[in-house]
Amino acid sequence: xxxxxxxxxxxxxxxxxxxxxxxxxxxxxxxxxxxxxxxxxxxxxxxxxxxxxxxxxxxxxxxxxxxxxxxxxxxxxxxxxxxxxxxxxxxxxxxxxxxxxxxxxxxxxxxx
Amino acid sequence: xxxxxxxxxxxxxxxxxxxxxxxxxxxxxxxxxxxxxxxxxxxxxxxxxxxxxxxxxxxxxxxxxxxxxxxxxxxxxxxxxxxxxxxxxxxxxxxxxxxxxxxxxxxxxxxxxxxxxxx
Numbered sequence: 001x002x003x004x005x006x007x008x009x010x011x012x013x014x015x016x017x018x019x020x021x022x023x024x025x026x027x028x029x030x031x032x033x034x035x036x037x038x039x040x041x042x043x044x045x046x047x048x049x050x051x052x053x054x055x056x057x058x059x060x061x062x063x064x065x066x067x068x069x070x071x072x073x074x075x076x077x078x079x080x081x082x083x084x085x086x087x088x089x090x091x092x093x094x095x096x097x098x099x100x101x102x103x104x105x106x107x108x109x110x111x112x
Numbered sequence: 113x114x115x116x117x118x119x120x121x122x123x124x125x126x127x128x129x130x131x132x133x134x135x136x137x138x139x140x141x142x143x144x145x146x147x148x149x150x151x152x153x154x155x156x157x158x159x160x161x162x163x164x165x166x167x168x169x170x171x172x173x174x175x176x177x178x179x180x181x182x183x184x185x186x187x188x189x190x191x192x193x194x195x196x197x198x199x200x201x202x203x204x205x206x207x208x209x210x211x212x213x214x215x216x217x218x219x220x221x222x223x224x225x226x227x228x229x230x231x
Contacts, residue, residue, distance in 0.1 A: 088156070098215075
């Protein structure tokens with residue numbers, strides 16, 4: 001499933017830095033976009049959802065969406081070691097069944 | 113708290129046997145559930161969409177006769193891996209939307225997953 005592409009990383013940043021995660025998608029009619037975090041051996045947990053162009057902020061997390069460029073990003077400010085995980089970009093393609101497709105994920109390590 | 117419960121969390125079986133995995137929505141009805149599979153170091157791959165009261169919809173390349181899905185009630189979907197082989201060893205995760213089949217664009221909530229090992 002190549003509908004969602006992520007820079008696979010791994011990405012390593014120092015504590016307190018900004019981590020930037022990127023994602024592109026192929027289906028132009030996609031309407032809904034999500035970022036999930038997955039710790040090793042665990043199931044994904046939702047961090048952010050974004051549906052409109054622009055920025056959406058939630059605490060230290062900011063999601064950015066540009067539908068014209070088919071691009072979604074996630075910024076993590078003031079990164080903490082506990083943020084170390086794999087971050088999955090997910091997209092709902094144009095479908096009434098709402099099937100969610102994932103990118104390969106970007107592994108983030110925040111070092112103290 | 114958890115909104116989707118999955119059982120068992122871990123199972124080891126012998127090659128050729130079948131394994132059933134249960135997925136329950138807690139405190140809400142889910143007319144649609146989704147089953148994913150994740151191999152080590154890879155992303156979640158959508159296997160099929162489970163539809164209450166009707167046949168499941170399988171993604172391209174997924175064998176419907178091998179991965180049997182039953183969605184007999186509004187809170188329970190099961191995935192049965194039939195005649196399991198070592199290459200079926202994987203992390204299987206189910207998901208659902210709170211609010212049932214309502215808004216198809218709302219986020220999915222995931223169960224804790226089932227680690228299947230076929231020896």
